[in-house]
Amino acid sequence: MAETNVGTLAAKLTLHTSGFSSGIDSAEKSLKGFSGSIKNIAIGTAIGSAVVTGIKTVTNSVINFGKSSFNAVADAQQLEASLKSLVTTEMVKASNGTLSYADASGQAAKKTGELTDYIRNLSILSPFSNDVVSKAFQFNASMGQSISTAKNTTEALLNLGAGLSLSQEEFTGLSVAMGQVGSTGKITQQDLRQFANNRFG
Numbered sequence: 001m002a003e004t005n006v007g008t009l010a011a012k013l014t015l016h017t018s019g020f021s022s023g024i025d026s027a028e029k030s031l032k033g034f035s036g037s038i039k040n041i042a043i044g045t046a047i048g049s050a051v052v053t054g055i056k057t058v059t060n061s062v063i064n065f066g067k068s069s070f071n072a073v074a075d076a077q078q079l080e081a082s083l084k085s086l087v088t089t090e091m092v093k094a095s096n097g098t099l100s101y102a103d104a105s106g107q108a109a110k111k112t113g114e115l116t117d118y119i120r121n122l123s124i125l126s127p128f129s130n131d132v133v134s135k136a137f138q139f140n141a142s143m144g145q146s147i148s149t150a151k152n153t154t155e156a157l158l159n160l161g162a163g164l165s166l167s168q169e170e171f172t173g174l175s176v177a178m179g180q181v182g183s184t185g186k187i188t189q190q191d192l193r194q195f196a197n198n199r200f201g
Contacts, residue, residue, distance in 0.1 A: 079134050084112040086141050115147065126158045132168050133158065136175040143179045173197060
C-alpha cells in the first residue's frame with residue numbers, strides 16, 4: 001500500500017474540491033443563463049403587450065374619429081337640408097305665387113350656403129356650440145319668423161346668453177321659451193315657468 005502523506009492528501013482534497021467548485025460555478029452559470037432567458041422572455045412579453053395595447057389604442061382612436069367624422073358630416077347635411085327648406089319656403093312666399101317650390105329649391109343652393117356660413121361664423125363668435133346655435137336659429141325660423149328676423153333674434157339671444165354666462169342647456173331653454181313667446185305674441189304660464197327654469201324667474 002502506498003503511503004499517503006499530508007501533502008498528497010492536501011493535493012487530492014484540493015483537486016476534488018476544485019472539481020466541486022467548478023460544478024457549482026457551472027450550475028451557477030446555467031442558472032444565470034436561465035434567469036437571463038426568463039428576464040428576456042418577460043421583457044419581450046412586456047414589449048409585446050405594450051405594442052398590442054398601443055395598436056388597440058390607435059385602432060380605437062381611428063374608429064372613434066371615424067364615427068365622430070361620420071356624425072359631424074351627417075349633422076352638417078341635416079342642417080343644410082333644414083336650412084335649404086327654410087330658404088326655399090321663404091323664396092316661394094316672397095314670389096307671391098310666381099315661383100314653385102321645386103323651382104325655388106333649385107335656386108336656393110347659394111342662399112343656403114350663405115346661411116350655413118352665417119350660422120357657423122355666429123357659433124365661432126359665441127360661447128355656444130354650432131349645434132346649439134343652429135338649433136336656436138332653426139327654432140326661431142320655424143316659429144314663423146323670416147330668416148332676417150330669425151338672424152336678429154338668434155344674435156340677440158346669443159348676446160344675452162353670453163352676458164349671463166348661461167350653460168348650453170340653459171341657453172337652449174331660453175331660446176325655446178323666447179321662440180314660443182314670439183310665435184304667440186303673448187307670455188303664457190308655461191313660458192314663465194321656462195324663464196324661471198332658466199334663471200329669469
